[in-house]
Amino acid sequence: MTRVLVVGADAAGMSAAHQALRTARKNGRELSVTVLERGHHTSYSACGIPYWMAGDVDDPGDLVARSAHEHLASGLDLRMGTEVVAVDTAARTATVANGEVFAYDELVVATGAPAVLPDWALRPDGTAYAGVGTVKTLDDGGAWLERFEEAGPGAHVVVVGAGYVGVEVAEAALRRGLGVTVLTRTRGMGMLEDEMSDLVNQALVDAGVELVLGAEVTGLELDGDRVTGVRWDGGTRDADLVVVSVGVRPATDFLRGTDVPLTEGGALRPDPHGRVADGVWAAGDCCEVRRRIDDAWVFRPLGTHANKHGRALGDSLAGGSLSFEGMTDTSITRFAAGGQYVEIARTGLSRKDAEAAGLDPVVLVTEGSTASGYMPEADPVAIWVMADRATRRLLGVQLVGGRGAGKRVDAAAAVLWHGGTVDDLAWMDLAYAPPFATAWDVLQVAARRVAERI
Numbered sequence: 001m002t003r004v005l006v007v008g009a010d011a012a013g014m015s016a017a018h019q020a021l022r023t024a025r026k027n028g029r030e031l032s033v034t035v036l037e038r039g040h041h042t043s044y045s046a047c048g049i050p051y052w053m054a055g056d057v058d059d060p061g062d063l064v065a066r067s068a069h070e071h072l073a074s075g076l077d078l079r080m081g082t083e084v085v086a087v088d089t090a091a092r093t094a095t096v097a098n099g100e101v102f103a104y105d106e107l108v109v110a111t112g113a114p115a116v117l118p119d120w121a122l123r124p125d126g127t128a129y130a131g132v133g134t135v136k137t138l139d140d141g142g143a144w145l146e147r148f149e150e151a152g153p154g155a156h157v158v159v160v161g162a163g164y165v166g167v168e169v170a171e172a173a174l175r176r177g178l179g180v181t182v183l184t185r186t187r188g189m190g191m192l193e194d195e196m197s198d199l200v201n202q203a204l205v206d207a208g209v210e211l212v213l214g215a216e217v218t219g220l221e222l223d224g225d226r227v228t229g230v231r232w233d234g235g236t237r238d239a240d241l242v243v244v245s246v247g248v249r250p251a252t253d254f255l256r257g258t259d260v261p262l263t264e265g266g267a268l269r270p271d272p273h274g275r276v277a278d279g280v281w282a283a284g285d286c287c288e289v290r291r292r293i294d295d296a297w298v299f300r301p302l303g304t305h306a307n308k309h310g311r312a313l314g315d316s317l318a319g320g321s322l323s324f325e326g327m328t329d330t331s332i333t334r335f336a337a338g339g340q341y342v343e344i345a346r347t348g349l350s351r352k353d354a355e356a357a358g359l360d361p362v363v364l365v366t367e368g369s370t371a372s373g374y375m376p377e378a379d380p381v382a383i384w385v386m387a388d389r390a391t392r393r394l395l396g397v398q399l400v401g402g403r404g405a406g407k408r409v410d411a412a413a414a415v416l417w418h419g420g421t422v423d424d425l426a427w428m429d430l431a432y433a434p435p436f437a438t439a440w441d442v443l444q445v446a447a448r449r450v451a452e453r454i
Protein backbone atom coordinates (compact mmCIF):
# COMPACT_ATOMS: atom_id res chain seq x y z
CA MET A 1 0.00 0.00 0.00
CA THR A 2 1.50 3.35 -1.06
CA ARG A 3 0.78 6.10 1.49
CA VAL A 4 0.17 9.46 -0.18
CA LEU A 5 0.13 12.55 2.03
CA VAL A 6 -1.38 15.70 0.52
CA VAL A 7 -0.84 19.08 2.21
CA GLY A 8 -3.58 21.56 1.28
CA ALA A 9 -7.20 20.71 0.49
CA ASP A 10 -8.24 23.12 -2.21
CA ALA A 11 -7.99 23.17 -6.01
CA ALA A 12 -4.57 21.57 -6.54
CA GLY A 13 -4.54 19.23 -3.53
CA MET A 14 -8.03 17.84 -4.02
CA SER A 15 -7.64 17.49 -7.80
CA ALA A 16 -4.49 15.48 -7.12
CA ALA A 17 -6.03 13.41 -4.31
CA HIS A 18 -9.14 12.35 -6.21
CA GLN A 19 -7.31 11.68 -9.46
CA ALA A 20 -4.76 9.55 -7.61
CA LEU A 21 -7.58 7.44 -6.18
CA ARG A 22 -9.30 7.14 -9.57
CA THR A 23 -6.12 6.14 -11.41
CA ALA A 24 -5.08 3.71 -8.68
CA ARG A 25 -8.49 2.02 -8.82
CA LYS A 26 -8.27 1.79 -12.60
CA ASN A 27 -4.78 0.26 -12.45
CA GLY A 28 -5.55 -2.05 -9.54
CA ARG A 29 -3.00 -0.28 -7.30
CA GLU A 30 -3.22 -0.12 -3.52
CA LEU A 31 -3.08 3.54 -2.46
CA SER A 32 -4.18 5.40 0.65
CA VAL A 33 -4.57 9.19 0.52
CA THR A 34 -4.43 11.38 3.63
CA VAL A 35 -5.04 15.12 3.20
CA LEU A 36 -3.98 17.67 5.82
CA GLU A 37 -5.65 21.09 5.71
CA ARG A 38 -4.89 23.86 8.17
CA GLY A 39 -8.10 25.79 7.46
CA HIS A 40 -11.73 24.74 7.79
CA HIS A 41 -12.87 24.87 4.15
CA THR A 42 -12.11 22.54 1.25
CA SER A 43 -12.49 22.81 -2.52
CA TYR A 44 -13.95 26.30 -2.65
CA SER A 45 -13.87 28.88 -5.40
CA ALA A 46 -11.78 31.84 -4.24
CA CYS A 47 -12.48 33.18 -7.74
CA GLY A 48 -16.13 33.60 -6.77
CA ILE A 49 -15.48 35.62 -3.60
CA PRO A 50 -15.53 39.10 -5.26
CA TYR A 51 -18.90 38.22 -6.85
CA TRP A 52 -20.24 37.10 -3.48
CA MET A 53 -19.03 40.40 -2.05
CA ALA A 54 -20.76 42.24 -4.91
CA GLY A 55 -24.08 40.45 -4.34
CA ASP A 56 -24.14 38.11 -7.36
CA VAL A 57 -23.94 35.06 -5.09
CA ASP A 58 -26.15 34.85 -1.97
CA ASP A 59 -24.91 31.72 -0.29
CA PRO A 60 -21.18 31.13 0.25
CA GLY A 61 -22.06 27.42 0.24
CA ASP A 62 -22.56 27.81 -3.51
CA LEU A 63 -18.82 28.54 -3.79
CA VAL A 64 -17.92 25.19 -2.23
CA ALA A 65 -17.53 22.50 -4.88
CA ARG A 66 -17.10 19.66 -2.36
CA SER A 67 -17.39 19.78 1.41
CA ALA A 68 -15.07 18.00 3.84
CA HIS A 69 -17.86 15.48 4.48
CA GLU A 70 -18.13 14.66 0.76
CA HIS A 71 -14.38 14.20 0.48
CA LEU A 72 -14.39 11.81 3.43
CA ALA A 73 -17.29 9.88 1.91
CA SER A 74 -15.34 9.38 -1.30
CA GLY A 75 -12.49 7.61 0.42
CA LEU A 76 -10.02 10.33 1.43
CA ASP A 77 -8.68 10.53 4.97
CA LEU A 78 -9.10 14.28 5.38
CA ARG A 79 -7.86 16.04 8.54
CA MET A 80 -9.10 19.60 8.87
CA GLY A 81 -7.46 22.19 11.13
CA THR A 82 -4.14 20.36 10.72
CA GLU A 83 -1.13 22.46 9.75
CA VAL A 84 2.11 20.92 8.54
CA VAL A 85 5.03 22.75 10.15
CA ALA A 86 7.99 20.57 9.16
CA VAL A 87 8.92 17.86 6.69
CA ASP A 88 11.79 15.37 6.83
CA THR A 89 12.25 14.16 3.27
CA ALA A 90 14.88 11.56 4.23
CA ALA A 91 12.66 9.93 6.87
CA ARG A 92 9.54 10.70 4.75
CA THR A 93 7.57 12.23 7.59
CA ALA A 94 5.56 15.42 8.06
CA THR A 95 5.04 16.99 11.47
CA VAL A 96 1.92 19.01 12.23
CA ALA A 97 1.39 21.89 14.66
CA ASN A 98 0.27 19.68 17.58
CA GLY A 99 3.39 17.53 17.21
CA GLU A 100 1.72 14.57 15.52
CA VAL A 101 3.90 12.92 12.86
CA PHE A 102 2.55 11.50 9.59
CA ALA A 103 4.65 8.99 7.66
CA TYR A 104 4.32 8.95 3.88
CA ASP A 105 5.70 7.33 0.77
CA GLU A 106 4.76 10.22 -1.55
CA LEU A 107 4.24 13.79 -0.40
CA VAL A 108 2.08 16.25 -2.37
CA VAL A 109 2.62 19.93 -1.62
CA ALA A 110 -0.49 21.92 -2.59
CA THR A 111 -0.34 24.68 -0.03
CA GLY A 112 -1.18 27.61 -2.28
CA ALA A 113 0.00 31.17 -1.75
CA PRO A 114 -1.55 33.30 1.01
CA ALA A 115 -2.15 36.98 0.36
CA VAL A 116 0.62 39.37 1.36
CA LEU A 117 -0.05 41.97 4.08
CA PRO A 118 2.72 44.60 4.11
CA ASP A 119 4.15 45.83 7.43
CA TRP A 120 2.14 49.07 7.28
CA ALA A 121 -1.09 47.04 7.53
CA LEU A 122 -0.02 45.20 10.68
CA ARG A 123 -0.28 45.87 14.41
CA PRO A 124 2.80 45.09 16.51
CA ASP A 125 1.33 41.62 17.20
CA GLY A 126 1.32 40.83 13.46
CA THR A 127 -2.45 40.98 12.91
CA ALA A 128 -4.11 43.50 10.59
CA TYR A 129 -5.55 46.73 11.97
CA ALA A 130 -9.35 46.84 12.32
CA GLY A 131 -10.96 47.61 8.95
CA VAL A 132 -7.93 46.32 7.01
CA GLY A 133 -7.62 42.95 5.26
CA THR A 134 -7.07 40.85 2.17
CA VAL A 135 -9.48 38.94 -0.07
CA LYS A 136 -8.28 35.37 -0.27
CA THR A 137 -10.37 32.91 1.70
CA LEU A 138 -14.08 32.34 2.32
CA ASP A 139 -13.53 33.75 5.82
CA ASP A 140 -12.13 36.93 4.24
CA GLY A 141 -15.21 37.21 2.02
CA GLY A 142 -17.54 36.84 5.01
CA ALA A 143 -15.55 39.40 7.01
CA TRP A 144 -15.74 41.94 4.17
CA LEU A 145 -19.49 41.50 3.82
CA GLU A 146 -19.87 42.19 7.54
CA ARG A 147 -17.60 45.25 7.32
CA PHE A 148 -19.50 46.58 4.27
CA GLU A 149 -22.77 46.16 6.16
CA GLU A 150 -21.42 47.78 9.30
CA ALA A 151 -19.83 50.71 7.46
CA GLY A 152 -23.04 51.29 5.45
CA PRO A 153 -23.52 52.97 2.06
CA GLY A 154 -21.47 56.11 1.66
CA ALA A 155 -18.54 54.72 3.62
CA HIS A 156 -15.21 54.86 1.83
CA VAL A 157 -12.99 51.93 0.82
CA VAL A 158 -9.40 52.26 -0.29
CA VAL A 159 -8.25 49.35 -2.41
CA VAL A 160 -4.47 49.00 -2.53
CA GLY A 161 -3.38 47.21 -5.70
CA ALA A 162 -5.07 47.23 -9.10
CA GLY A 163 -4.51 43.70 -10.38
CA TYR A 164 -7.37 41.28 -11.00
CA VAL A 165 -8.41 41.08 -7.36
CA GLY A 166 -8.17 44.85 -6.83
CA VAL A 167 -10.36 45.57 -9.84
CA GLU A 168 -12.90 42.88 -8.90
CA VAL A 169 -13.10 44.20 -5.34
CA ALA A 170 -13.50 47.79 -6.59
CA GLU A 171 -16.49 46.55 -8.58
CA ALA A 172 -17.95 44.80 -5.52
CA ALA A 173 -17.55 47.84 -3.26
CA LEU A 174 -19.10 50.23 -5.80
CA ARG A 175 -22.03 47.91 -6.33
CA ARG A 176 -22.54 47.85 -2.55
CA GLY A 177 -22.85 51.65 -2.60
CA LEU A 178 -19.44 52.44 -1.11
CA GLY A 179 -17.06 55.15 -2.29
CA VAL A 180 -13.88 53.67 -3.75
CA THR A 181 -10.30 54.84 -4.13
CA VAL A 182 -7.83 52.54 -5.88
CA LEU A 183 -4.14 53.11 -5.21
CA THR A 184 -1.60 51.32 -7.37
CA ARG A 185 2.17 51.38 -7.41
CA THR A 186 2.29 51.06 -11.22
CA ARG A 187 -0.81 51.41 -13.37
CA GLY A 188 -4.22 49.74 -13.43
CA MET A 189 -4.05 46.08 -14.51
CA GLY A 190 -0.27 46.17 -14.81
CA MET A 191 -0.29 42.85 -16.68
CA LEU A 192 -1.69 44.72 -19.69
CA GLU A 193 0.22 46.91 -22.13
CA ASP A 194 -0.08 50.62 -21.35
CA GLU A 195 -2.57 51.39 -24.11
CA MET A 196 -4.90 48.60 -22.92
CA SER A 197 -4.42 49.41 -19.25
CA ASP A 198 -5.46 53.01 -20.03
CA LEU A 199 -8.86 51.75 -21.22
CA VAL A 200 -9.42 49.91 -17.94
CA ASN A 201 -8.30 52.95 -15.96
CA GLN A 202 -10.80 55.08 -17.87
CA ALA A 203 -13.65 52.66 -17.12
CA LEU A 204 -12.78 52.77 -13.40
CA VAL A 205 -12.70 56.56 -13.38
CA ASP A 206 -15.94 56.81 -15.39
CA ALA A 207 -17.59 54.53 -12.83
CA GLY A 208 -16.66 56.96 -10.07
CA VAL A 209 -13.49 55.35 -8.72
CA GLU A 210 -10.78 57.72 -7.53
CA LEU A 211 -7.76 56.12 -9.21
CA VAL A 212 -4.25 57.04 -8.14
CA LEU A 213 -1.48 55.60 -10.32
CA GLY A 214 2.15 55.39 -9.26
CA ALA A 215 1.22 55.54 -5.55
CA GLU A 216 3.48 53.84 -3.00
CA VAL A 217 1.58 53.39 0.27
CA THR A 218 3.67 54.53 3.24
CA GLY A 219 1.32 54.00 6.17
CA LEU A 220 -2.14 54.16 7.70
CA GLU A 221 -3.95 56.85 9.69
CA LEU A 222 -5.33 55.24 12.83
CA ASP A 223 -7.79 55.92 15.61
CA GLY A 224 -6.62 53.44 18.25
CA ASP A 225 -6.18 50.31 16.22
CA ARG A 226 -8.91 51.15 13.69
CA VAL A 227 -7.96 52.51 10.28
CA THR A 228 -9.18 56.02 9.39
CA GLY A 229 -7.03 56.77 6.37
CA VAL A 230 -4.19 55.78 4.06
CA ARG A 231 -0.98 57.70 3.39
CA TRP A 232 1.04 57.29 0.22
CA ASP A 233 4.07 59.06 -1.20
CA GLY A 234 1.81 61.62 -2.96
CA GLY A 235 -1.07 62.21 -0.52
CA THR A 236 -3.55 60.87 2.00
CA ARG A 237 -7.15 59.64 1.84
CA ASP A 238 -9.70 59.18 4.62
CA ALA A 239 -10.88 55.59 4.66
CA ASP A 240 -13.30 53.47 6.66
CA LEU A 241 -11.95 50.26 5.17
CA VAL A 242 -8.73 49.24 3.39
CA VAL A 243 -8.56 46.21 1.09
CA VAL A 244 -5.01 45.09 0.47
CA SER A 245 -4.55 43.22 -2.82
CA VAL A 246 -0.85 43.49 -3.52
CA GLY A 247 -0.09 39.88 -4.33
CA VAL A 248 0.47 36.44 -2.84
CA ARG A 249 3.49 34.42 -1.67
CA PRO A 250 3.95 30.60 -1.82
CA ALA A 251 3.29 28.82 1.50
CA THR A 252 6.44 26.71 1.47
CA ASP A 253 8.31 27.77 4.61
CA PHE A 254 8.06 24.25 6.04
CA LEU A 255 10.23 23.01 3.16
CA ARG A 256 13.14 25.34 3.91
CA GLY A 257 16.21 23.38 4.93
CA THR A 258 15.05 20.23 3.09
CA ASP A 259 16.49 19.02 -0.22
CA VAL A 260 13.42 20.31 -2.09
CA PRO A 261 14.56 23.18 -4.33
CA LEU A 262 12.74 26.50 -3.93
CA THR A 263 13.10 29.69 -5.95
CA GLU A 264 14.16 32.89 -4.22
CA GLY A 265 10.47 33.76 -3.84
CA GLY A 266 9.79 30.36 -2.24
CA ALA A 267 8.08 28.76 -5.25
CA LEU A 268 8.42 25.17 -6.45
CA ARG A 269 9.13 24.21 -10.06
CA PRO A 270 7.47 20.86 -10.74
CA ASP A 271 7.96 18.86 -13.92
CA PRO A 272 4.87 18.28 -16.11
CA HIS A 273 3.89 15.30 -13.92
CA GLY A 274 4.24 17.35 -10.74
CA ARG A 275 7.55 15.95 -9.42
CA VAL A 276 9.85 18.32 -7.52
CA ALA A 277 12.19 15.88 -5.71
CA ASP A 278 12.41 12.19 -4.87
CA GLY A 279 9.07 11.34 -3.24
CA VAL A 280 7.86 14.97 -3.35
CA TRP A 281 5.27 16.38 -5.75
CA ALA A 282 3.69 19.83 -6.04
CA ALA A 283 1.02 21.76 -7.93
CA GLY A 284 -0.99 24.96 -7.73
CA ASP A 285 -0.26 28.43 -6.40
CA CYS A 286 2.84 27.33 -4.46
CA CYS A 287 4.48 26.65 -7.83
CA GLU A 288 5.73 28.56 -10.82
CA VAL A 289 4.44 27.42 -14.20
CA ARG A 290 6.19 26.94 -17.50
CA ARG A 291 5.15 29.39 -20.23
CA ARG A 292 5.28 27.53 -23.52
CA ILE A 293 5.91 30.51 -25.78
CA ASP A 294 9.30 31.53 -24.39
CA ASP A 295 9.91 28.48 -22.18
CA ALA A 296 10.14 30.74 -19.11
CA TRP A 297 9.19 29.88 -15.52
CA VAL A 298 6.66 32.46 -14.27
CA PHE A 299 4.59 32.83 -11.10
CA ARG A 300 0.93 32.82 -12.17
CA PRO A 301 -1.18 31.74 -9.19
CA LEU A 302 -4.39 30.85 -11.04
CA GLY A 303 -7.05 28.26 -10.39
CA THR A 304 -7.01 27.10 -13.98
CA HIS A 305 -3.39 25.89 -13.59
CA ALA A 306 -3.94 24.50 -10.08
CA ASN A 307 -6.79 22.24 -11.24
CA LYS A 308 -5.02 20.95 -14.32
CA HIS A 309 -1.61 20.42 -12.76
CA GLY A 310 -3.18 18.80 -9.68
CA ARG A 311 -5.02 16.30 -11.86
CA ALA A 312 -1.93 15.43 -13.91
CA LEU A 313 0.05 15.02 -10.69
CA GLY A 314 -2.52 12.71 -9.09
CA ASP A 315 -2.64 10.54 -12.20
CA SER A 316 1.15 10.32 -12.55
CA LEU A 317 1.62 9.55 -8.88
CA ALA A 318 -0.73 6.56 -9.21
CA GLY A 319 0.99 5.18 -12.31
CA GLY A 320 -0.76 7.16 -15.06
CA SER A 321 0.84 9.39 -17.66
CA LEU A 322 -1.20 12.62 -17.68
CA SER A 323 0.99 15.72 -17.86
CA PHE A 324 0.52 19.45 -17.52
CA GLU A 325 2.25 20.91 -20.54
CA GLY A 326 2.51 24.49 -19.34
CA MET A 327 0.42 27.47 -20.26
CA THR A 328 0.28 30.46 -22.57
CA ASP A 329 -0.33 33.09 -19.88
CA THR A 330 -4.06 33.49 -20.47
CA SER A 331 -6.33 35.28 -18.00
CA ILE A 332 -9.60 37.19 -17.93
CA THR A 333 -11.75 39.35 -15.69
CA ARG A 334 -14.30 42.12 -15.96
CA PHE A 335 -15.18 45.42 -14.35
CA ALA A 336 -18.92 46.08 -14.17
CA ALA A 337 -20.12 48.90 -11.95
CA GLY A 338 -21.17 52.53 -12.02
CA GLY A 339 -22.66 52.20 -15.52
CA GLN A 340 -19.43 50.76 -16.93
CA TYR A 341 -18.90 47.26 -18.32
CA VAL A 342 -15.56 46.08 -19.64
CA GLU A 343 -14.20 42.61 -20.17
CA ILE A 344 -10.43 42.39 -19.84
CA ALA A 345 -8.39 39.49 -21.20
CA ARG A 346 -4.87 38.67 -22.22
CA THR A 347 -2.83 35.75 -23.52
CA GLY A 348 0.81 35.34 -24.47
CA LEU A 349 3.80 37.53 -23.90
CA SER A 350 4.00 41.20 -23.09
CA ARG A 351 6.12 43.37 -25.34
CA LYS A 352 8.78 43.41 -22.60
CA ASP A 353 8.76 39.57 -22.38
CA ALA A 354 9.14 39.32 -26.16
CA GLU A 355 12.07 41.71 -26.25
CA ALA A 356 13.70 39.92 -23.33
CA ALA A 357 13.37 36.67 -25.31
CA GLY A 358 15.30 38.28 -28.18
CA LEU A 359 12.29 38.48 -30.49
CA ASP A 360 11.43 41.37 -32.80
CA PRO A 361 7.80 42.17 -31.97
CA VAL A 362 5.38 43.89 -34.33
CA VAL A 363 2.45 45.37 -32.43
CA LEU A 364 -0.84 46.99 -33.43
CA VAL A 365 -4.04 47.99 -31.61
CA THR A 366 -7.28 47.57 -33.59
CA GLU A 367 -10.69 48.87 -32.59
CA GLY A 368 -13.84 47.11 -33.66
CA SER A 369 -17.12 45.69 -32.54
CA THR A 370 -18.19 42.53 -30.70
CA ALA A 371 -21.18 42.03 -33.05
CA SER A 372 -22.37 43.33 -36.41
CA GLY A 373 -22.81 47.10 -36.11
CA TYR A 374 -26.54 46.97 -36.84
CA MET A 375 -27.22 44.59 -33.93
CA PRO A 376 -28.19 45.84 -30.44
CA GLU A 377 -25.49 43.55 -28.99
CA ALA A 378 -22.67 45.44 -30.70
CA ASP A 379 -20.17 46.82 -28.18
CA PRO A 380 -16.79 48.42 -28.84
CA VAL A 381 -13.65 46.37 -28.31
CA ALA A 382 -9.95 47.18 -28.57
CA ILE A 383 -7.52 44.40 -29.46
CA TRP A 384 -3.75 44.47 -29.08
CA VAL A 385 -1.93 41.91 -31.21
CA MET A 386 1.78 41.15 -31.21
CA ALA A 387 3.68 38.88 -33.61
CA ASP A 388 7.32 38.10 -34.31
CA ARG A 389 8.63 39.84 -37.43
CA ALA A 390 11.05 37.08 -38.44
CA THR A 391 8.78 34.04 -38.08
CA ARG A 392 5.28 35.65 -38.14
CA ARG A 393 4.59 33.63 -34.96
CA LEU A 394 1.75 35.03 -32.86
CA LEU A 395 3.20 36.22 -29.54
CA GLY A 396 0.36 37.85 -27.63
CA VAL A 397 -3.19 39.20 -27.69
CA GLN A 398 -4.99 41.50 -25.24
CA LEU A 399 -8.60 42.63 -25.35
CA VAL A 400 -10.64 45.27 -23.53
CA GLY A 401 -14.25 45.67 -24.55
CA GLY A 402 -17.94 45.07 -23.99
CA ARG A 403 -19.96 41.86 -23.63
CA GLY A 404 -18.46 38.98 -25.57
CA ALA A 405 -15.07 40.64 -26.00
CA GLY A 406 -13.13 38.76 -23.32
CA LYS A 407 -13.56 35.09 -24.21
CA ARG A 408 -12.35 35.84 -27.75
CA VAL A 409 -8.95 35.52 -26.13
CA ASP A 410 -9.41 31.73 -26.19
CA ALA A 411 -9.04 31.54 -29.98
CA ALA A 412 -5.76 33.40 -29.70
CA ALA A 413 -4.67 31.16 -26.80
CA ALA A 414 -5.32 28.10 -28.97
CA VAL A 415 -3.09 29.49 -31.72
CA LEU A 416 -0.38 30.29 -29.17
CA TRP A 417 -0.68 26.82 -27.65
CA HIS A 418 0.15 25.27 -31.03
CA GLY A 419 2.87 27.80 -31.86
CA GLY A 420 0.81 29.19 -34.77
CA THR A 421 1.34 32.35 -36.77
CA VAL A 422 -0.61 35.57 -36.94
CA ASP A 423 -1.84 34.30 -40.34
CA ASP A 424 -3.30 31.21 -38.65
CA LEU A 425 -5.27 33.48 -36.33
CA ALA A 426 -6.37 35.71 -39.21
CA TRP A 427 -7.63 32.86 -41.38
CA MET A 428 -8.85 30.12 -39.02
CA ASP A 429 -12.55 29.19 -39.03
CA LEU A 430 -14.21 31.23 -36.27
CA ALA A 431 -17.98 31.28 -35.83
CA TYR A 432 -19.97 34.13 -37.34
CA ALA A 433 -23.55 35.36 -37.08
CA PRO A 434 -24.55 39.03 -36.60
CA PRO A 435 -25.36 38.87 -32.84
CA PHE A 436 -21.91 37.44 -32.09
CA ALA A 437 -19.38 38.87 -34.51
CA THR A 438 -18.73 40.75 -37.69
CA ALA A 439 -18.17 38.74 -40.91
CA TRP A 440 -14.45 39.10 -40.31
CA ASP A 441 -14.31 38.72 -36.55
CA VAL A 442 -12.62 41.72 -34.94
CA LEU A 443 -9.92 39.40 -33.58
CA GLN A 444 -9.15 38.26 -37.12
CA VAL A 445 -9.21 41.82 -38.45
CA ALA A 446 -6.66 42.71 -35.79
CA ALA A 447 -4.49 39.70 -36.68
CA ARG A 448 -4.75 40.44 -40.41
CA ARG A 449 -3.63 44.01 -39.87
CA VAL A 450 -0.54 42.85 -37.98
CA ALA A 451 0.16 40.29 -40.74
CA GLU A 452 -0.05 43.06 -43.32
CA ARG A 453 2.22 45.28 -41.26
CA ILE A 454 4.88 42.51 -41.20
Ligand SMILES: Cc1cc2nc3c(=O)[nH]c(=O)nc-3n(C[C@H](O)[C@H](O)[C@H](O)COP(=O)(O)OP(=O)(O)OC[C@H]3O[C@@H](n4cnc5c(N)ncnc54)[C@H](O)[C@@H]3O)c2cc1C
Nearest residue numbers: 008010011012038046047084111112284285301302303304
Ligand atom coordinates in the same frame (compact mmCIF):
# COMPACT_ATOMS: atom_id res chain seq x y z
C1 LIG B 1 -10.28 36.85 -4.95
C2 LIG B 1 -9.68 35.82 -5.86
C3 LIG B 1 -10.12 35.71 -7.15
C4 LIG B 1 -9.55 34.78 -8.01
N1 LIG B 1 -10.02 34.67 -9.29
C5 LIG B 1 -9.47 33.76 -10.13
C6 LIG B 1 -9.98 33.62 -11.45
O1 LIG B 1 -10.93 34.31 -11.85
N2 LIG B 1 -9.40 32.70 -12.25
C7 LIG B 1 -8.37 31.88 -11.83
O2 LIG B 1 -7.88 31.05 -12.60
N3 LIG B 1 -7.89 32.00 -10.56
C8 LIG B 1 -8.41 32.91 -9.72
N4 LIG B 1 -7.95 33.01 -8.43
C9 LIG B 1 -6.84 32.14 -8.00
C10 LIG B 1 -7.31 30.77 -7.50
O3 LIG B 1 -8.25 30.92 -6.50
C11 LIG B 1 -6.10 30.01 -7.01
O4 LIG B 1 -5.19 29.90 -8.07
C12 LIG B 1 -6.44 28.62 -6.50
O5 LIG B 1 -7.26 28.68 -5.37
C13 LIG B 1 -5.16 27.89 -6.16
O6 LIG B 1 -5.44 26.66 -5.61
P1 LIG B 1 -4.37 25.92 -4.70
O7 LIG B 1 -5.00 24.63 -4.31
O8 LIG B 1 -3.06 25.89 -5.37
O9 LIG B 1 -4.15 26.89 -3.44
P2 LIG B 1 -5.20 27.38 -2.34
O10 LIG B 1 -6.54 27.54 -2.92
O11 LIG B 1 -4.57 28.56 -1.70
O12 LIG B 1 -5.24 26.17 -1.32
C14 LIG B 1 -4.13 25.84 -0.54
C15 LIG B 1 -4.63 25.20 0.74
O13 LIG B 1 -3.51 24.75 1.49
C16 LIG B 1 -3.73 25.03 2.86
N5 LIG B 1 -2.41 25.09 3.52
C17 LIG B 1 -1.44 26.00 3.32
N6 LIG B 1 -0.36 25.73 4.08
C18 LIG B 1 -0.67 24.62 4.79
C19 LIG B 1 0.04 23.85 5.74
N7 LIG B 1 1.29 24.14 6.11
N8 LIG B 1 -0.57 22.76 6.28
C20 LIG B 1 -1.84 22.43 5.90
N9 LIG B 1 -2.56 23.14 5.01
C21 LIG B 1 -1.98 24.21 4.44
C22 LIG B 1 -4.47 26.35 2.86
O14 LIG B 1 -5.19 26.54 4.05
C23 LIG B 1 -5.36 26.20 1.63
O15 LIG B 1 -6.63 25.69 1.95
C24 LIG B 1 -8.51 33.94 -7.55
C25 LIG B 1 -8.05 34.05 -6.23
C26 LIG B 1 -8.63 35.00 -5.40
C27 LIG B 1 -8.12 35.11 -3.98
